[in-house]
Amino acid sequence: MPVAYESHTEDIKNILRILGPIKQLDKTKEELRELIDAIDTLNQDNITEEIADVEIMLVQLKAILGVSEAQIHIAKDRKIRRTLERVRGGYYETH
Numbered sequence: 399m400p401v402a403y404e405s406h407t408e409d410i411k412n413i414l415r416i417l418g419p420i421k422q423l424d425k426t427k428e429e430l431r432e433l434i435d436a437i438d439t440l441n442q443d444n445i446t447e448e449i450a451d452v453e454i455m456l457v458q459l460k461a462i463l464g465v466s467e468a469q470i471h472i473a474k475d476r477k478i479r480r481t482l483e484r485v486r487g488g489y490y491e492t493h
């Protein structure tokens with residue numbers, strides 16, 4: 399049975415209210431760069447930390463821009479379907 403984790407969404411939105419959108423947009427870019435650098439290390443602990451940071455910032459980015467979970471879900475559906483169609487159609491080289 400999967401463990402149900404608390405989403406932290408309200409606490410994260412409180413952080414955004416305190417620090418403000420301008421600072422947090424910059425912070426989002428900083429955390430994305432840190433995740434890119436972490437991926438290059440292939441260090442699982444480092445990557446885990448940076449994924450957490452980025453996920454926290456993505457909650458704030460969506461709140462700043464008023465992007466809903468439904469909009470994200472629809473975009474994911476479309477992109478996943480398109481990628482699977484391309485994979486099946488031989489568009490990508492597979493390993």
Ligand SMILES: [Mg+2]
Pocket residue numbers: 429432447448451
């Ligand atoms: Mg970080």
